[in-house]
Amino acid sequence: MGYFRKNIEQVKGYEPGFQPKETDILKLNTNENPYPPSPQVMKVLAQISSEQLRRYPDPIGNEFRQAAAEVNDVQPENIMCCNGGDDLLTIAFRAFCDKNRPVAYPVPTYSLYPVLAKLQSCKAIEVPFDDEFNLPARLASTNAALTIVCNPNAPNGSFVSVDELASLADELSGILLIDEAYVDFAEANCTELVKEFDNVIILRSMSKGYSLAGIRLGYAIAQPDLIAGLMKVKDSYNIDAVAVAVAAAAIKDQKYFSETTEKVKKARGLLVAKLRDLGFEVPQSYTNFVLAESKNCKAGKIYDKLVERRIYVRYFNLAKLDDKLRITVGTGEQNDKLISALKEILSERRPFGCAQGKLTGDG
Numbered sequence: 001m002g003y004f005r006k007n008i009e010q011v012k013g014y015e016p017g018f019q020p021k022e023t024d025i026l027k028l029n030t031n032e033n034p035y036p037p038s039p040q041v042m043k044v045l046a047q048i049s050s051e052q053l054r055r056y057p058d059p060i061g062n063e064f065r066q067a068a069a070e071v072n073d074v075q076p077e078n079i080m081c082c083n084g085g086d087d088l089l090t091i092a093f094r095a096f097c098d099k100n101r102p103v104a105y106p107v108p109t110y111s112l113y114p115v116l117a118k119l120q121s122c123k124a125i126e127v128p129f130d131d132e133f134n135l136p137a138r139l140a141s142t143n144a145a146l147t148i149v150c151n152p153n154a155p156n157g158s159f160v161s162v163d164e165l166a167s168l169a170d171e172l173s174g175i176l177l178i179d180e181a182y183v184d185f186a187e188a189n190c191t192e193l194v195k196e197f198d199n200v201i202i203l204r205s206m207s208k209g210y211s212l213a214g215i216r217l218g219y220a221i222a223q224p225d226l227i228a229g230l231m232k233v234k235d236s237y238n239i240d241a242v243a244v245a246v247a248a249a250a251i252k253d254q255k256y257f258s259e260t261t262e263k264v265k266k267a268r269g270l271l272v273a274k275l276r277d278l279g280f281e282v283p284q285s286y287t288n289f290v291l292a293e294s295k296n297c298k299a300g301k302i303y304d305k306l307v308e309r310r311i312y313v314r315y316f317n318l319a320k321l322d323d324k325l326r327i328t329v330g331t332g333e334q335n336d337k338l339i340s341a342l343k344e345i346l347s348e349r350r351p352f353g354c355a356q357g358k359l360t361g362d363g
């Protein structure tokens, strides 16, 4: 065609998880929260006025900014609202990277980062994690303008300590963006680093912990100077009035948030135990998903067999991941349904792609 910039012609584009149309399915493929958003959210939604829709929204979403500042024990000046956490990633690439200013991040991680690098024409320095997913020491010396650490990390659920990230922030000459999209299911977060370091940006999302993937709202936490700089790059109205009102109601309801995230964490523990009983290798997860490796069966084949049963999980046909399934933690009942299906699949008499004699079950 030749109309596009060369990078755009070449980039494949981010491939989101499959969003099936049917409703009578078990959907454990894109890390949505199995619980509905806070009841306060639906009340606020019912009260949205036509006047709120007729007018342009508050360009910086002060209502949400204040609520998020309170919850995180920072000032509203430390917060920038975004059209989902992904919007903050786009803004950060545009703000800090170009063809002479690379991005660096440990891999494997969120597969959106390399796509954004390509769109921004910046070099991506990918530093491999070791097998235990420790933070690679080399990350501190890449000279990247922007270093991203997804913590907890996707797609394996590991967590790097706050102290290690503090040391990294201290060593880096550029920006450290800590992608905390899943931090609501972890035991600690890096908010305190924002007070100490002028080069740290924390990314948060309302999609996972607050069950609001359907409206788009995420936010940055950083020192006011960084927030002010990022504001120059964002779209003038990057967040809409409905999302701001709804997300503010959700983040104010901390009681409901704690209850539902605790339920997910409890269900995660049970799911991991049951998957291990079935012979899967599952590392500890600090997120609302688990990465299960089948020692005996091809993960792609198990995926297909699950789809036949209308159960969707995530399979990545990529190096180091193509022997694993990423499974979103559902309710206890949903997880049990998945476990029963896996039991059936693994105990079929002639399981396709499974090593003989090592099967779980007596089929």
Ligand SMILES: *Cc1c(COP(=O)(O)O)cnc(C)c1O
Binding pocket: 083, 084, 085, 086, 087, 110, 150, 154, 179, 181, 204, 205, 206, 207, 213, 217, 218
């Ligand atoms: C979900 C997610 C985000 C942000 O998602 P939004 O829905 O845009 O808020 C960012 N990073 C990672 C690793 C994620 O999984």
